[in-house]
Amino acid sequence: MITFAAAMKSCPLIAILRGMRPDESLDVGGALVGAGFTMIEVPLNSPEALESITLLAREFGSRALIGGGTVLTPEAAGASGFGLGSGLYKPGAKATDVGRAARAFKTAFEALD
Secondary structure, three states, X not given: OOOHHHHHHHOOOOEEOOOOOHHHHHHHHXXXXXXXXXXXXXXXXXXXXXXXXXXXXXXXXXXXEEEEEOOOOXXXXXXXXXXXXXXXXXXOOOHHHHHHHHHXXXXXXXXXX
16 A cells, blocks of 8 residues: 555645546546556545445555545544545544544454454
8 A cells, every 4th residue: 555655755636536426436546547646535425435435445545545535524434434445534624533534444444354
């Protein structure tokens, strides 16, 4: 898995895929990773966002950070173990939100073992 520092050094841009459907995710992700993008965000208000995040993470997770954006509630942070994504992004994040998200990810990744 690529680190945030390595991703930023390689390409300091985040591709935000608002409105993308799961059936489009692998083609779009492949084009972005092929073009050198190392960070991809799927906003949670996109159609079936968690499915897209999971598909992208399985296919490109070793070469790019894949995460969810527009995380507005703690429930959204923990939804379905948050796919296999490597991060989540919330406008105006507070420390309590970050703590909840960290616990949700810890639980999700422990479930993968």
